[in-house]
Amino acid sequence: MNIFTDFEQRIRTAVEAVLERDGLAVPDLGRVTVEPPRDASHGDLATNAAMVLAKPLAMKPRELATRIGAMLERDADVETVEVAGPGFINLRLRPGYWTGHLAALLHAGEGYGRGAPTGRRINVEYVSANPTGPMHVGHCRGAVVGDSIANLLGFAGHAVVKEYYVNDSGEQVNVLARSAFLRYREALGDAIGEIPAGLYPGDYLKPVGQSLAESYGSALREMSEAEWLPIVRDAAIEAMMAMIRDDLALLGIHHDVFFSERSLHGAGGGRIAEAVEALRAGGYVYQGTLPPPKGQLPEDWEDREQTLFRSTEVGDDVDRPLVKSSGAYTYFAADVAYYADKFARGFDEMIYVLGADHGGYVKRLQAVARAVSSGRADADVVLCQLVKLFRNGEPVRMSKRSGDFVTLAEVVEEVGRDPVRFMMLFRKSDAPLDFDFQKVTEQSKDNPVFYVQYAHARAKSVRRQAAEAGVMPLASEAMSAEALAGLTDEGELALIRKLAEFPRLIQSAAEAKEPHRLAFYLYDLASAFHGQYNRGKDLPDLRFVNADDRIITQARLGLVEAVAQVVASGLALIGAHAPDEMR
Structure with missing residues (x-):
């Protein structure tokens, strides 16, 4: 049903016939393409065959194009052939070919355009927002882009799994727990005053505090932080993930897998330690020092000998630390273990949809893919630029719900799921996007x-x-x-x-x-x-x-x-x- 691949084959057959007739060896035809011409007045299809084959055949492009064109004129579906410019071949097809294709389209029904199964398994990880609050509009674009990429890949014939990486380990979820504990005390009647700096101030944590109060009464208040923190943390993460799932459902987004970062950790380093040791066995881990980064030194930079991933051998710009001075594994080490887990699950390609501020992750994740899979699986990073909200041309900054950002739910509830999803794709993902509430609800060609x-x-x-x-x-x-x-x-x-x-x-x-x-x-x-x-x-x-x-x-x-x-x-x-x- 793809007329372009159909005519690619016809043109390659014509090339082979021309060259065999003239006693010439047939070169690699892999670069021969068929596309719609930029100017529709030039015809229905255009091919670069003569342009890419002239050099290996030591022929002039136009001369070769004329020979190929003469062979293509014999095709019953071709009405006219024209050699243009330095050697492009433009084809115009007979009307009967187009009406025949239309009939085939109607026979195919909803399957029109669907690719045949490729056997290729692809993991698409997107959104993966920290479970510390409701989804905001900054997450919205990555959510829509990731979901649409997964849909496209599935329709194209690949076996796709939609995945969300739950960042439920590390200091940010401890901060969440302390913030929720404050709301728990508030629910018990304590005067908590102004939310201290460094904690999450949003009202969305009040229901978490109320639920804890109903479940535990005052018992948590009598415990030490070491005792109550894991209890409150788990309850808060569960509540935040339920909120995130609800927010994503407003966009029609449902992941197949929610993968817990915490599952990578464990006694002796858990699966992270296993992944690092596998890299070591492959010769990718060594003890050494890193040169200081150019420009102003980041606060966490350490001038010391440390355990490093030899990522420059697999395409990265610098080698990457795997262990902190405290002896704990770095966040990057968890990335290695997470990729290794995906590879072990049998995926041929891992796609990460990340914010534009994660541009530095591209080469390091690709390096991890090469090292972990020995080149048998790929990693691709899709970056999404910021979304700026406007109403009647004026910037929208504040949220009723969170106080300092606009939530995804507020945007969807105001304009609807369809305008949000479509408009988040009406710019290339790595270009900034302006989203105007008024314009996306207009009933005009401009919407x-x-x-x-x-x-x-x-x-x-x-x-x-x-x-x-x-x-x-x-x-x-x-x-x-x-x-x-x-x-x-x-x-x-x-x-x-x-x-x-x-x-x-x-x-x-x-x-x-x-x-x-x-x-x-x-x-x-x-x-x-x-x-x-x-x-x-x-x-x-x-x-x-x-x-x-x-x-x-x-x-x-x-x-x-x-x-x-x-x-x-x-x-x-x-x-x-x-x-x-x-x-």
Whole structure:
């Protein structure tokens, strides 16, 4: 169903035929690609075959392009071949090819664009916010990007697991416990005064304190901190994770696995110690010193001999400490153990969706992947830039719930899940994003999510109009190139060509881990559909519903149904709805 891979093979076959006829050896054809031309007036498909093969064949690109083009002209689906510029080959396909593809699309139904199973297992870890409070808007973008990447990869044919890494070990959860204990005392009637600096001040911890008071009465207050801290910590983490799950559910996000960082720790270092020893056995651990970092020294930098990961041998910029001066393992050592655990679970690739402030993690995680898996598994890091909130062009800074940040729940409750999910993808993830509450609720072309959803609703409206006119669409099994042959208008064919890009878009967006490509594609598809609909207002012969011509109406209803189907599939991968009606 991917016309681009189909024609890649046809062009490679044509190249082989040309070279064999001339007695020339066939070079590697792996760099031969087929793409839509940048300018649609140049044709339907463009290939670089002559450009990339001319040098190894010691030929001029245009001369080779002319020979390949002559062979391609014999293809029954090719209408014209043109050699352009320094040697690009542009193809224009016959209308019957496009209507045949449209019929195949309609036969495929919801499976159109879905890749065949690859057998590749991929772990996508995203959000992984510290369980110390509600999700805020800064987490929202990574949540949507990660979830959409996982959806795309699954649709492309990979076996995907969505994972959340619970940071339930370390000082930050001890601070959470002390903050919750203060709210516990407050629930017992103690005057706690102003929340001390360094503790979490949000009101979201009040229910935790109340629950502890109901469960333990005053018993915790009589204990030493060493006794009550693990009790309160576990209760607070459980409550925060329940809150986080609820916040993510507002976005339609549900992880398959919640992995506890604490499970990596244990007597003698637990699984972290095991992972470090495995690195040592592979020759990646040594005792040494690190040169001071350039610029101002960080507060935690130590000029001493220490246990280091020889990460520069596997692509990192510097070697990484594994053990602190206190003898405890570093946070990075836990990263090593976590990756090792994923590798042991049989994943071929681990994707981490992180905030832009984690840019330094890219090379170190890739180094860990090479060392732990001996190059058999990959690690890829997707970085998400900040989101700035605006209302009527003015920055939004404060939250009613937390006091110092805007929560994810507040954003979703105000504008809805669909605008949030779509707009978080309407910029490349590594570019800053401005999110204006007013603009994302406008019913206009300037609001991308409305424009795309309206395309689906309009398509369903066209079907209702046809039914009122007494014209019913053909059953999918009756769809054929012949039944759709009346679709000859250039706008109709352009719409089919845009639909035909969907399988290629899925594969490329999944491979690049760039779900914004899907959002852009859906907007372009919606624009093409709305444009063709509006042409019918000026040219009645182009209207989708013409009660006097049942055959052309049924063909156009097939085209409209295909648009609705692809828009619905794309929105589902983004995590948004495809409404049948819009008010």
